[in-house]
Structure formats: C-alpha cells, structure tokens
Amino acid sequence: MSFDKVFKVDALQDEQIVGSSPEIKSIKRAVKKLAKLDSNILFMGETGVGKEFIARQLHVHSARRNRPFVELNCSALGKTICHREIYGEEKSIGEPRVQAIGLLEKANRGILFLDNLEDMNAEYQREFLQILREKKIRRLGGEENMPIDIRIVATSLYNLPKELESRGFRRELFHLLNVLQLEVPALRERKQDIPELFIYFLKKFCDEQGREAPAIPTEMFESIMEYDWKGNVRELENSVQNLLAMSPELQLATEFLPFRVKHHPLDQLEVKNLKGVINEVETYLIGKALRKFAGNQVKAAKLLGIPEATLRFKIRKYHIPRD
Numbered sequence: 001m002s003f004d005k006v007f008k009v010d011a012l013q014d015e016q017i018v019g020s021s022p023e024i025k026s027i028k029r030a031v032k033k034l035a036k037l038d039s040n041i042l043f044m045g046e047t048g049v050g051k052e053f054i055a056r057q058l059h060v061h062s063a064r065r066n067r068p069f070v071e072l073n074c075s076a077l078g079k080t081i082c083h084r085e086i087y088g089e090e091k092s093i094g095e096p097r098v099q100a101i102g103l104l105e106k107a108n109r110g111i112l113f114l115d116n117l118e119d120m121n122a123e124y125q126r127e128f129l130q131i132l133r134e135k136k137i138r139r140l141g142g143e144e145n146m147p148i149d150i151r152i153v154a155t156s157l158y159n160l161p162k163e164l165e166s167r168g169f170r171r172e173l174f175h176l177l178n179v180l181q182l183e184v185p186a187l188r189e190r191k192q193d194i195p196e197l198f199i200y201f202l203k204k205f206c207d208e209q210g211r212e213a214p215a216i217p218t219e220m221f222e223s224i225m226e227y228d229w230k231g232n233v234r235e236l237e238n239s240v241q242n243l244l245a246m247s248p249e250l251q252l253a254t255e256f257l258p259f260r261v262k263h264h265p266l267d268q269l270e271v272k273n274l275k276g277v278i279n280e281v282e283t284y285l286i287g288k289a290l291r292k293f294a295g296n297q298v299k300a301a302k303l304l305g306i307p308e309a310t311l312r313f314k315i316r317k318y319h320i321p322r323d
C-alpha cells in the first residue's frame with residue numbers, strides 16, 4: 001500500500017481557486033506572493049475549507065513546481081504510517097543492498113505537505129525537529145546521512161499559536177514550521193462564493209460524466225445561500241455530486257440537497273388574479289381563527305385585528321362556516 005500522493009504539476013495547471021469574494025481574492029493574492037518565497041508555511045482553517053487545494057496551487061506557482069508534492073497525514077503517523085514509509089529502508093540481502101525510498105526522500109527538492117499538524121505525536125515531533133535542524137535523513141538500516149532540501153507546507157484545524165501548550169506541541173518545532181502563516185476563511189464567511197462554487201462543481205461533474213449541465217432552479221440558489229455549510233467547500237462539492245447523481249436527467253431536484261429546502265408559506269398558492277388570491281388568504285385565515293376559538297366571533301375578530309362587523313361581513317361574503 002502506498003501512503004504518499006505525489007502531485008503531478010499538469011493536474012492543476014489550468015485550475016484556479018474559485019471565488020470572487022474579498023476574502024478569497026485576498027487568499028489568491030497571498031498564494032502568489034507566498035509561492036515566490038521558499039520558507040515553511042502553516043495554513044490554518046476549518047475542515048473542508050480547501051487548505052490542501054490552496055497548498056497545491058502554491059506548489060504550482062513556486063520554483064519547486066517541477067518537483068514532487070508529497071502528502072503526509074500526521075494523524076496516521078505511528079498508526080497506518082510507520083518509520084519505513086517515512087525514512088525508507090536499506091538492508092543487505094545478498095548483493096546488492098536493497099533500498100526502499102521513504103516519503104521524506106521522495107519530497108527532496110519538492111514540497112512536503114503535512115496535513116493535520118496538530119495530531120503529530122510527541123515521538124514524531126522530536127524526529128521532525130531534528131530533521132529540520134540538521135536537514136539530513138538516514139534510511140532505516142542505512143549507514144550514511146543524506147542531505148535533504150524540502151519546503152514544508154503544514155495545515156491545522158486549530159489556532160496553534162494559541163493552543164501550543166494545551167495540545168502539548170513543541171514550541172520550537174512550531175516556530176520552524178510557522179515561518180509564514182495563512183488563515184483560510186470558512187465558507188460561511190464568504191457566502192458570495194457559494195453560487196460560483198456550486199456552478200463550478202456542477203460543470204465539473206457534468207463534464208466528467210459527459211452529460212449536459214441541467215438548469216439550476218432559482219429556489220435552489222436561495223436555499224444554498226441560506227444553508228450553514230459546516231463542512232465548508234468539501235460538503236458543498238459532495239452535495240453537488242449527490243444532487244447530480246440522484247436528480248432526474250436534465251433536472252436538479254431540491255429534495256436531494258443535504259437539507260430541507262425552505263419554502264415560503266404562500267408557495268402553494270396558485271398564481272392568478274391578485275383579488276382572487278386575497279380572497280383565498282382571507283377565507284383561510286378567518287376560518288382558522290374561528291376554529292381556534294370554537295366559533296367565537298369576538299375573539300376571532302380581535303385576533304385578526306379587524307372590527308366584529310367586518311368579520312361578520314366577510315363570513316357572509318365567503319360563506320365561511322362559523323364553527
């Protein structure tokens with residue numbers, strides 16, 4: 001099983017960070033500036049905001065663009081990812097020596113993407129601190145240290161500068177990784193980007209499936225703007241994929257959104273002459289008020305905010321039962 005994701009430059013060459021809100025425009029400008037530098041950087045932000053995608057965009061615009069982008073999930077260190085995958089291995093089985101290349105060696109002269117930095121355990125914190133200080137690694141079973149040149153782009157769900165001690169994270173390691181810093185805002189803080197992202201993902205999945213993009217109902221846009229996307233861009237992307245998969249051909253059915261679509265209480269009224277609609281509303285509300293008070297017209301009129309005489313007139317006009 002391979003634990004690394006070596007990024008191919010062509011994959012994102014034509015893609016851009018989607019959005020036109022002031023917040024995302026600021027991110028775009030920052031990425032281009034930070035890409036020109038070669039210092040380690042920490043991205044902070046909630047799950048699903050797009051930290052990995054932005055890190056890959058930084059890689060595309062950097063001087064290391066033709067070298068690997070190697071991903072390492074810190075939550076898996078010491079669990080599904082062991083020292084062999086990190087450092088590689090070198091051992092003698094007859095001749096010649098057998099070598100296994102580790103993730104750190106694969107990232108040499110490229111970018112090492114450390115996801116979920118806050119989950120790195122104490123053992124690996126100590127080891128990474130040594131690597132960053134010495135800029136050398138040694139394969140397991142090897143006899144020689146190899147110089148290594150990597151730029152580290154790390155991510156954290158938390159504000160690590162404020163939570164270093166409470167999370168037991170080594171301060172010196174943090175400062176070596178946090179030379180540059182960028183906070184990626186949650187989707188609810190840049191709602192202006194939601195329609196643009198929705199259309200982008202819809203077109204993306206339609207293109208992948210070789211199908212025509214369906215029209216988007218107006219009420220769907222209203223609903224996705226009202227919804228609180230706690231899973232951020234990732235939740236929106238997954239929702240669009242599910243919506244497209246479950247909806248009828250060339251249609252988008254709101255029932256397949258990840259939330260109940262809010263309808264205006266008058267949505268069920270038939271569109272017709274305004275006078276007729278007003279008559280329907282009055283008939284319904286007067287009847288409901290009378291039923292609420294078991295036909296008591298005095299209480300019903302008070303609730304409706306109209307004189308009793310007006311209520312009696314409308315009861316006769318609309319032939320409304322009095323109880």
